[in-house]
Amino acid sequence: MMQFFISPTFWKTVLASTTPVMLATLAANMMTKSGIFNLAIEGTMLICALTGVVASAFTQNLWVGCITAVLMGIAISFVFGYFALIMKGAMNACGVALNLVATGGTVFVLVMLTGSKANSSALKSLTFPVVNIPVLQNIPVIGTILSGHNLVTYIAWVIVAVTSWMLYKTKLGINIRAVGENPAAAKAAGLNVIFHQFVALAICGVACSFGGMYLSMGALKSFTTGMVAGRGYMSLAMDAMSQGNPVIGCLSSLLYGFSDTITVYLQLYSKIDLKLIDAFPYLFIIVVLVIIQAIRTMTARKKEKLASMQQAA
Amino acid sequence: MEKKNQKKFDIMDYFSAIRIAAALLLSLLIVFVIILFVSEMPGVAIQKLMTGPLETKRSFFNVIVRGIPLVFTGLGLTLCLKSGIFNISSDASFYMGAVVATAIAISWPLPNIIHQFALIAAAAVVGGLISMLPVIVNKYTRVNPVVLAIMANSIFYYFGLSIISSFFLEKSGSWGSYKFPDDARLGTMIKGTSLHYGFVIVIVVTIFVIFLMNKTSFGYKVRVTGSNPAFAKTSGLRTSFIILMAQFIGGAIAGMGGAIEMVGVYKRFQWQTQTNYVWDGLLIYMLANGNPVFIPITAFFIAYLRVGAEIMSRSSDLDPEIVTFLQGIIILLVASQRFLYFLKKRHDQKLSLQQAEAEEGGAAA
Numbered sequence: 001m002m003q004f005f006i007s008p009t010f011w012k013t014v015l016a017s018t019t020p021v022m023l024a025t026l027a028a029n030m031m032t033k034s035g036i037f038n039l040a041i042e043g044t045m046l047i048c049a050l051t052g053v054v055a056s057a058f059t060q061n062l063w064v065g066c067i068t069a070v071l072m073g074i075a076i077s078f079v080f081g082y083f084a085l086i087m088k089g090a091m092n093a094c095g096v097a098l099n100l101v102a103t104g105g106t107v108f109v110l111v112m113l114t115g116s117k118a119n120s121s122a123l124k125s126l127t128f129p130v131v132n133i134p135v136l137q138n139i140p141v142i143g144t145i146l147s148g149h150n151l152v153t154y155i156a157w158v159i160v161a162v163t164s165w166m167l168y169k170t171k172l173g174i175n176i177r178a179v180g181e182n183p184a185a186a187k188a189a190g191l192n193v194i195f196h197q198f199v200a201l202a203i204c205g206v207a208c209s210f211g212g213m214y215l216s217m218g219a220l221k222s223f224t225t226g227m228v229a230g231r232g233y234m235s236l237a238m239d240a241m242s243q244g245n246p247v248i249g250c251l252s253s254l255l256y257g258f259s260d261t262i263t264v265y266l267q268l269y270s271k272i273d274l275k276l277i278d279a280f281p282y283l284f285i286i287v288v289l290v291i292i293q294a295i296r297t298m299t300a301r302k303k304e305k306l307a308s309m310q311q312a313a
Numbered sequence: 314m315e316k317k318n319q320k321k322f323d324i325m326d327y328f329s330a331i332r333i334a335a336a337l338l339l340s341l342l343i344v345f346v347i348i349l350f351v352s353e354m355p356g357v358a359i360q361k362l363m364t365g366p367l368e369t370k371r372s373f374f375n376v377i378v379r380g381i382p383l384v385f386t387g388l389g390l391t392l393c394l395k396s397g398i399f400n401i402s403s404d405a406s407f408y409m410g411a412v413v414a415t416a417i418a419i420s421w422p423l424p425n426i427i428h429q430f431a432l433i434a435a436a437a438v439v440g441g442l443i444s445m446l447p448v449i450v451n452k453y454t455r456v457n458p459v460v461l462a463i464m465a466n467s468i469f470y471y472f473g474l475s476i477i478s479s480f481f482l483e484k485s486g487s488w489g490s491y492k493f494p495d496d497a498r499l500g501t502m503i504k505g506t507s508l509h510y511g512f513v514i515v516i517v518v519t520i521f522v523i524f525l526m527n528k529t530s531f532g533y534k535v536r537v538t539g540s541n542p543a544f545a546k547t548s549g550l551r552t553s554f555i556i557l558m559a560q561f562i563g564g565a566i567a568g569m570g571g572a573i574e575m576v577g578v579y580k581r582f583q584w585q586t587q588t589n590y591v592w593d594g595l596l597i598y599m600l601a602n603g604n605p606v607f608i609p610i611t612a613f614f615i616a617y618l619r620v621g622a623e624i625m626s627r628s629s630d631l632d633p634e635i636v637t638f639l640q641g642i643i644i645l646l647v648a649s650q651r652f653l654y655f656l657k658k659r660h661d662q663k664l665s666l667q668q669a670e671a672e673e674g675g676a677a678a
Binding site for chain 1: 399644648652
């Protein structure tokens with residue numbers, strides 16, 4: 001039964017189902033690094049998923065749809081930033097509010113446009129193409145795993161690479177991290193705190209919009225209500241695991257892809273109740289997170305103890 | 314001196330009341346504008362949304378029935394949030410409360426009244442324990458309790474659903490558990506309406522929470538811990554214990570809500586989707602400004618809007634989900650501290666001017 005572990009298609013599915021969560025985790029990473037807690041990632045992804053579908057259906061141009069959704073993602077993130085940072089709202093509450101706006105608004109718009117509450121199959125929306133990488137696809141196992149993914153998957157890898165380079169190697173990234181680490185100190189050093197946080201929010205919006213578009217224009221061919229299904233929240237757990245580092249965040253989101261794919265296989269091959277298996281990704285992620293964090297806090301406490309002992313000596 | 318402080322406090326409350334009212338009006342206005350633009354019969358839609366529930370006796374009592382679970386989640390959240398921890402696991406408590414109630418209702422034959430009492434008490438205990446989980450895990454791992462609570466909501470939803478579908482599922486017909494026996498259900502209070510005896514329990518629980526939060530030392534300790542944990546700790550309060558107890562009571566109230574909703578409104582367990590009462594509860598908490606006295610009022614207001622939206626969608630071309638959208642905008646406006654900040658600023662300036670004048674007068678004399 002466990003032989004699916006060695007099949008390349010299993011690992012290909014893992015990479016595919018990692019994509020949206022990887023983008024969402026990147027968004028959450030940016031937020032952590034700039035000192036914001038953004039629950040609205042879930043809602044932003046949902047809104048962008050619908051925006052991409054609607055814009056591409058009405059213009060019949062994939063790139064217009066894509067750019068509209070990206071702009072929408074940035075706009076929603078800025079709305080969050082406006083209420084949370086400038087109007088000084090509680091970040092938790094603003095996130096919850098935007099998620100409600102997203103769940104209510106997407107259904108409302110969907111009914112207005114298609115008359116259906118469930119999905120957007122009435123609209124002729126476009127999807128991102130599948131890309132076969134020329135030389136790579138001919139290599140036996142690696143080719144099957146790495147080639148033939150949706151274009152958004154490759155875009156996601158590029159975004160993660162560029163963002164982590166930006167965060168650690170450029171002045172802008174260092175400033176953003178400084179703002180997140182200690183806003184008061186950054187302000188004293190002459191940095192514009194709000195500006196840097198809004199730059200981070202813009203990157204968060206771009207990542208969320210690609211995550212949303214992967215769901216409605218890549219993995220599926222239409223928008224269905226509530227299709228983000230907790231991936232945005234899951235990304236916050238992945239972000240806690242990686243503590244804001246995009247590369248580790250990318251790796252830890254592979255954990256989600258892995259558990260999500262296993263869920264599908266388990267539902268096919270095992271006799272456990274289907275609904276209980278559905279809980280598996282959440283349970284798996286939370287257990288891993290709790291173990292990692294418990295070890296981290298324990299070592300941190302030990303270090304503190306050592307330091308105080310050294311001081312005493 | 315004491316009296317003066319009292320007055321100051323009242324003015325602060327007055328300010329937040331204006332702010333909340335303005336936020337409500339502004340968001341309603343936004344929704345009306347949207348309706349004007351997209352609907353073909355905006356007049357009917359707005360009229361049904363605002364006065365629909367008052368048109369028939371049945372829909373009016375529907376509002377009250379819909380409000381009952383909202384009051385429970387609102388009160389539960391009040392205790393959880395007042396202790397300073399953003400623990401929104403009420404949904405898990407609520408759902409599991411309903412599951413436990415279903416299990417006891419179906420599998421334990423008990424006499425009337427004792428049966429209801431047993432299943433509500435069991436649901437309360439389970440709900441309370443679930444609500445403590447995120448806080449306990451947070452203490453040892455320092456993971457954000459919001460993340461833990463949201464994960465708990467999903468995990469316990471699937472867990473509860475699988476309990477129902479593997480032990481209590483009736484095989485024939487549509488998806489649902491076996492029927493509850495009559496002596497497990499809460500009877501209807503007024504014939505011809507859907508109002509059940511849960512309404513009485515709601516009143517009792519509301520009075521209990523108001524008493525607990527405003528008149529007992531425990532309530533005061535919770536509020537102190539929530540508003541300034543460092544101060545509470547240095548004053549010798551056992552903050553971890555107080556926070557845990559607040560989560561337990563809050564979760565217990567949410568669990569009770571789940572049980573009462575299940576045996577009061579439904580004949581069998583039919584919830585196949587996540588209930589998501591916690592977001593409504595959060596809005597209710599924020600509109601009530603964290604004061605348990607106002608929780609029932611705001612809860613019934615939200616229920617009124619929900620029922621109104623359903624009536625609206627039946628007689629016009631609009632979808633009831635616009636109320637969820639409306640709720641989001643209300644939370645955004647109520648949450649932002651700088652909304653109508655100039656009012657507070659002006660008042661503060663006036664106050665400090667008066668103080669300065671008084672001091673000058675004192676010095677001259």
